[in-house]
Amino acid sequence: MSGTTPGAADAAQPVEELPRADGPLTGQDQPATRSGIFLKELLRGSAVTTFLAIVLAMIVGGILIAITNEDVQEASGYFFARPGDTLVAAWHAITGGYEALFRGAVFNAKGNSFAAQIRPLTNSLGFAAPLIAAGLGVALAFRAGLFNIGARGQMLVGAMFAGLFAFNLDLPLWLHLPITLVAGIVGGALWGGLVGLLKAKTGAHEVILTIMLNYVAFYLLLWMLRTPGLLQAPGSNQPQSRPTPATAQFPDLLGPLFPSLDWGFVVVVLATVFVWWLIERSSLGMRLRALGENPHAARAAGMNVDRLYVYAMLFAGGLAGLAAMNQIQGNVTTGFAATIDAGIGFDAITVALLGRSRAWGTFAAGILFGALKAGSFSMQAQGIPVDIVLVVQSLIVLFIAAPPLLRAIFFLPKTDAEKAAKARDKAAKKAVTA
Numbered sequence: 286m287s288g289t290t291p292g293a294a295d296a297a298q299p300v301e302e303l304p305r306a307d308g309p310l311t312g313q314d315q316p317a318t319r320s321g322i323f324l325k326e327l328l329r330g331s332a333v334t335t336f337l338a339i340v341l342a343m344i345v346g347g348i349l350i351a352i353t354n355e356d357v358q359e360a361s362g363y364f365f366a367r368p369g370d371t372l373v374a375a376w377h378a379i380t381g382g383y384e385a386l387f388r389g390a391v392f393n394a395k396g397n398s399f400a401a402q403i404r405p406l407t408n409s410l411g412f413a414a415p416l417i418a419a420g421l422g423v424a425l426a427f428r429a430g431l432f433n434i435g436a437r438g439q440m441l442v443g444a445m446f447a448g449l450f451a452f453n454l455d456l457p458l459w460l461h462l463p464i465t466l467v468a469g470i471v472g473g474a475l476w477g478g479l480v481g482l483l484k485a486k487t488g489a490h491e492v493i494l495t496i497m498l499n500y501v502a503f504y505l506l507l508w509m510l511r512t513p514g515l516l517q518a519p520g521s522n523q524p525q526s527r528p529t530p531a532t533a534q535f536p537d538l539l540g541p542l543f544p545s546l547d548w549g550f551v552v553v554v555l556a557t558v559f560v561w562w563l564i565e566r567s568s569l570g571m572r573l574r575a576l577g578e579n580p581h582a583a584r585a586a587g588m589n590v591d592r593l594y595v596y597a598m599l600f601a602g603g604l605a606g607l608a609a610m611n612q613i614q615g616n617v618t619t620g621f622a623a624t625i626d627a628g629i630g631f632d633a634i635t636v637a638l639l640g641r642s643r644a645w646g647t648f649a650a651g652i653l654f655g656a657l658k659a660g661s662f663s664m665q666a667q668g669i670p671v672d673i674v675l676v677v678q679s680l681i682v683l684f685i686a687a688p689p690l691l692r693a694i695f696f697l698p699k700t701d702a703e704k705a706a707k708a709r710d711k712a713a714k715k716a717v718t719a
Contacts (some may be wrong), residue, residue, distance in 0.1 A: 290718040331641055332401025337691050338684035339539035339653075346677040350669055365692035382669050389663025400542045405659060411545030411616065414553045415629050420636030420647040421560045422477070422604030426491075427642040428564055429597035430577035435480060435495025436605040437630025438502035439473040443606030444613055444625050446472025446508050448516045448526050451533055461532040462614070466552070469610035470603045476502065478595055478601015485591035491598075499630075507623040518620055526671040529618040536609075549611040554648075556607055561644035563600070573597055605630065635682050654678060 360371040383435040396402035426433035452463035509516040510524035518527040535547035640647030661674040
C-alpha cells in the first residue's frame, strides 16, 4: 500500500515481549518452594542452633587441648622448619582427648567385659540425675518469668530437712526411703516458696532474694553440721553429717556392677514427665506461662499473680530438693558437708538455658553435662586439664545465648525478627542522612 508510511506499518505489528528476567542477579526474588521454606525454617530452628553451639564449643575446646599439650608445644618450637610435626601432634592431642572423653562418658571399648564397657554410660546418667532435677526447677521458674538462681540454697535446705527428719528414724526400706525423699523435697519447696512469698508481698526482686538466701542456707547448714546433737555425726568434731542410713538409700538400678546409676534416676525421669505435663498441659501451667509472658496482662485477665509466684517457686524449690536427695541418697552416702550441692545449683542455670527452659530439653542438656563430667575424669588421666571441660560448657551456653553470632559463623538464614531489626536500622540511617 503506497499510502502507508513505514513507521505506521511497524507500529501496527504486535511487539514480541521477552520473558521476564528474575533471579539473584536481577534483584527479583524467586518464589519460595516448599522444600526451600522447610529447609530455611529448619536452619532457623533451635535444634540446629543448639547442635551447632555444641560443635563450635567442641572446636574451641579442641584448640585449647592442642595449645596445652606438651608435644604440641615442643613441636611448635620448630614450626617453620617442619610444620607437619605440629599439625600431627595437634591432631593426636585433640583426637586423643575427645576419645578419652567418649571412653569415659559413653562406651569404653578397652573394657575387659561388657559391664565394664557400658559402665561409663551409667556413670554419665548418674551424674546427670541431680543436674536434671535442679535444672527443671530453674527452667520452671524461667517459664513463669522468675530468674531462680537459688537452687543451691534450696538444695542445702532440702539436705538439712532430710538430715533432721529422716536420718534419726529407724524404719524399713519401703517406708524410710520415701520419707527421706519427701523430707528433702519439702525442705527445698519451703525455701523456694519463701522467695515467692517475699516477692509477692514486698515486691522484692527474686535475684536478690535467692542470692541472699543461698548464703543463709549455707551458713545455717554449716552451723548445724558443727553442732553436736543437730546434724553433726556422733563422736566427730568435723562439720559432716552421719552416713545416709542404708534403708534410706536408692537401690542400684542395674545391680552392684553399676553403682553410679540408682533408682534416683527413675525418679528424675518421672519428675521430668510431671514438669512437662504441668507446664504444657495443665491449667496451672497455662497461667504460669501467661505470667512469664506478661505479668500485667495476666493480672488484667483476672489471674492471682501473687499466688502464681508462690506456686512457681514452690515447685522450683521442690525440684532442687529432689536434686539434693539424688546426692545424699545416691551419690554421696558417707555423710554430707555444707558443700553437698557440689556446684549443681549453679550448673542448673546452664542446663536450663541449654534446654531452653523446656522439660525434655532440660533433660537432654542434663545428660550432656553429666556425660561431660563423667568423661572429664578420663581426660584428666591423660594429662588434659579438667578445666577445659568447664570451658566447653561455658562456651556452649555463650553460643546458645548469641544465636546471631552462630548464624554469622555458619552462614545460616536470619530470622524474621532479625530481618525486621535490620530493616529498621536501615530506615533509621536513611532518615538521619536525609
